[in-house]
Amino acid sequence: MIDLLAWVISIAMIGVSVEVHYRAMTLISDRFIPWGLQRFDARRTLLLAMMALMLGHFAEIGLYGLALHAMSLFPQFGSLAGTFDGKVGDFVYYSAVNYTSLGYGEVYPVGPIRVLAVTECLTGLMMIGWSTSFTYLKMEQLWQARAAKVAGGHAGQDTH
Template sequence: MEHEAIVYEVMYASAVSLFMVLTTVTLHYWTLAGLSALLKRWKRFRGEILLVVITMFFAHMVEVTLYALVYLVLDRGDTAMNLAGAVDGSFLDHLYFSAACYTSLGLGDLYPVGTLRLIAGVEALNGLILITWSASFAFLVMQRRWRF
């Protein structure tokens, strides 16, 4: 019976991870697509790179917050799936942990236990991809608009 419970937990964490990747990638895509369309309309907007950076930062914070909500909902306070370390169970703890995972900072004062480790690992990979995507977008905007 214990083996079946572990398989269920891994499948559940995998499904949650897949859902979060699809959600955050879609959110990021539509943010950058909307930003791109806006910049095409504003051909002579001098603060374009500032708008790009602020908008992308906001998108990343929304994505980190979505992962934090998932951690808060899934944190059962047992060894199957929870956060451990210097944690009091607040949303702020989960937000902090999510930001550390998303940015691949991994400080270690809070750490996942059980199959929550799978979701945290996927968040790190997802964050790396989305941050790189944002950097590439910002580079293209600067390259296209700031000719020297």
């Protein structure tokens, strides 16, 4: 039964991650980039958009860290072991290493909590890939707008 509950928590965390990421990208795309382009050039706008995407990733990492910590409060789920003190920061650190698939290995999951760890790794790969494709599409839009402006006689200005 506890294994099934670990899977349910993991699936819920996938949904939370997708929602956080979608909302971050929607905010960036619909509000932030148009606002940024009114005030800055394309480079600054893209830099700020990348920072906003990173904040989305940090939020997801933090949420996974909290979920890992919450699960570890119930011994039947297991916990993290290795070079680990059990502080919330340790769970967030492990979450960051896991989300990015860096996998140092000095901290590792033991017990059913492993399901969440594996799910986080796969979700992190998907979210990073999603951010990459989103950034590419936004950059393509910025370059097309810049090319149109240059073709319209505004050569030498780097506004888009």
